[in-house]
Amino acid sequence: MTVLVADVGGTNTRVALASAGQLVHLARFANDAYGSFAEVLTAYARGRDLPGLRGVCVAVAGPVANGRAELTNRNWHFDTAELAAPLPGQGDVAARLINDLVALGHALPGLTAAQLDVIRAGAVQPSNDQALVAGLGTGFNTCLLKGGAVVEAELGHASLPLAIAEELRAQLGDAAGGFRTNECLFSGRGLSRLHAILSGQDRRGQDILADYAIGEDPQAAATVTLTARLLGLFARELVFQYLPFRGIHFAGGAARGILGSAARAEFLSAFEADGRFADHLDRVPVRLIADDAAALSGAARLMEECA
Amino acid sequence: MTVLVADVGGTNTRVALASAGQLVHLARFANDAYGSFAEVLTAYARGRDLPGLRGVCVAVAGPVANGRAELTNRNWHFDTAELAAPLPGQGDVAARLINDLVALGHALPGLTAAQLDVIRAGAVQPSNDQALVAGLGTGFNTCLLKGGAVVEAELGHASLPLAIAEELRAQLGDAAGGFRTNECLFSGRGLSRLHAILSGQDRRGQDILADYAIGEDPQAAATVTLTARLLGLFARELVFQYLPFRGIHFAGGAARGILGSAARAEFLSAFEADGRFADHLDRVPVRLIADDAAALSGAARLMEECA
The missing domain is CATH 3.30.420.40 (ATPase, nucleotide binding domain)
Incomplete structure (x- = not known):
């Protein structure tokens, strides 16, 4: 049927x-x-x-x-x-x-290797059977899986974690005050807003990502690499919020544009930076859901x- | 056996x-x-x-x-x-x-009404079967339940949400910079640290709570009521992070000291303040686990x- x-x-x-x-x-x-x-x-x-x-x-x-x-x-x-x-x-x-x-x-358990792009493998240790999906599209949200349970959230509307807000303030000064929630920053609209501050240009997130992929637009590169770095810091926060030892799985058009590109190196260096609880962070695999269906x-x- | x-x-x-x-x-x-x-x-x-x-x-x-x-x-x-x-x-x-x-x-499904203190009932609507426990003791952590699944986290080590960090800065100025993670603030040690800034006194969290309960220490009252207000703002963040329509359940000695007292009025007024997504917040019951065993x-x- x-x-x-x-x-x-x-x-x-x-x-x-x-x-x-x-x-x-x-x-x-x-x-x-x-x-x-x-x-x-x-x-x-x-x-x-x-x-x-x-x-x-x-x-x-x-x-x-x-x-x-x-x-x-x-x-x-x-x-x-x-x-x-x-x-x-x-x-x-x-x-x-x-x-x-x-x-x-619900899709995650059925995805094949061809639909997933491994960003980091994570240490091989027994898992707690907790996996996270984080979607960056027009908006932002997450979903946690534990065994067969699928947990809903509205993380896009939660306040930006202090560590990310402070890094943003170091980069933008008072203009950082416009980013108050996770969705304000980690979304297509967030890319557009950040790009307006950095470059003075009014552009859609998907156009910024497309120009960055071509590789000849230094202003698009500045917006995307900064977002990738902030997303790496944010993924550290997701580890503490959801302990996803079975992996963080990024999805959505904005995530594919940011992490499916050379900017993933910025993401990884921020995610893997030294600090407390390095053993927790070390365990977590990070993957990109490449299939937009x-x-x-x-x-x-x-x-x-x-x- | x-x-x-x-x-x-x-x-x-x-x-x-x-x-x-x-x-x-x-x-x-x-x-x-x-x-x-x-x-x-x-x-x-x-x-x-x-x-x-x-x-x-x-x-x-x-x-x-x-x-x-x-x-x-x-x-x-x-x-x-x-x-x-x-x-x-x-x-x-x-x-x-x-x-x-x-x-x-694991305890939550078996708790009786006598072991729970209802802080707010929440609107009667179909639940998503998600319940949260948030423990404030010497440290801080949360646990989410969905159906039979029990999800572990390490939320104490996550960055303080921006909304709480900003309110703290409005109250303390630069001294707010010492509070970087959730556990730094929402724990017995957090009460002690906040009290030191507000009063100049070096006291244990449990002693501050005991003196507040007696009702003759205005400095203990200042620390506990400010913490209750910040905890109300924080509980709003927990709603977005975990959508616990079956309830947020506070536990631990520090939670009982703060929310088992008159300071719960401060908590409720911060939690119930107007804002976006009021319908989400309206649905969420909040309870205190009164039994420390x-x-x-x-x-x-x-x-x-x-x-």
Whole structure:
């Protein structure tokens, strides 16, 4: 049987069909071109001969409660009761809403080596079976896994840790005061805001990352390498907050842009800097989820588990 | 069958026998009078007719890995292979080491209303089944529960959140720079350090709390009410870090001294202050674990579960 899965970020929505653990008919939509998720789903269904679905599972970049969700960085609302309505002939199918990082948490146990980029291996020691996913996209959030439990959080809205705020103040002076929460800094919007302070330019995070990858824009390089260094300090904090001895897994477009590039050397030197509790930090593997459809796989796995 | 359980904090060690869910022969030892945990256990066994034990479980205020642990705030070492050796005739019994907050996590599902003091009820809404225990004793740490999973952390060593660091700077000026991690502030030692800055007096945290409870020491009142307010701001951060819609549960001697007193009004007004995500904060119940033997119950439950 087939389920429809979607992953709604702040910038893009991905939709696919999932059948027997495989994703097919994957499509990506730029949210700016649509007024609501229902419009995206209508566009996906148009001209497609959908099979009879067993269910719909939508992962949303925002808090989910009581069968409802809001997108943190866009005025879109979600309700399980109406989720499948735009799909012709499928309006009554079982629908489920989850947080997008929770979807990545469900995906993690099924990811293959080809979908993961090892940033550091970590010391070989018995694990506490705790793994973390940290998503840097339009926004920021984390999800912890322990055994079969998938733990939700809203870490993007937590205050920036003092160690990162102080390093930022050393670099930016009073302009650092504009960065108050984790999401303010560790997101596509954070890259854009930091770049504006460092360079005076008004650019989107994804454009800064693209120019950095080409390698001929020293201002993009300054923004991305500073963010990579701050992210290395931040990953140290994640170790104490969640003790993820089975690994920190970065995900999302901004994480791939920062850590999938030469800037990962800055990340690693900050993460591995000497200090107290070096043995804790030494144990933690760090990986990058290279497959940007991973949240869809997680949504599909969740529907299988609940079948 | 009977197990021996112990809870080793930075200041005190509690030891008891547990049988059929009941703790008996509970004894408390001031660590300063002993050179090691083995000496404490020898003292407990002396003059007592121990039954044949099924196991020993020791909860330690520090990280546990590979069957070994260290006490964070005292130079004591633990090894499961040697744990039961001081007990006459029981040296070969199965022994287990766990973190003390993990022990409280195991205790939480079994606590009765009489062992809990409700600080705020929280809005009645479906829970995500996530509960947090935050222990303020000689040191600081947290433990998250999700379903049956008990998640370990070392949150005491994480950087103080910026929102708390800024409030502290507004109150103390540059002296706030001495508080860098959560444990620096939210612990018995933190109370002592804050009191030294505010009053110029060198006093132990437990003495400051005792004098505050009597109600005739305005300097103790200043230290405790400021800590309660900062703890309320900090609890807001815990909501984003762990989304504990099944409740934040404070534990430990310092937490009981602060939140078991009139200072809880300061805590609540800071926790409930308006701001973004008020609906998240509104949902979270806050309780105080009033029974200081709760970690022993958790250790006993863990041994039962693993029997």
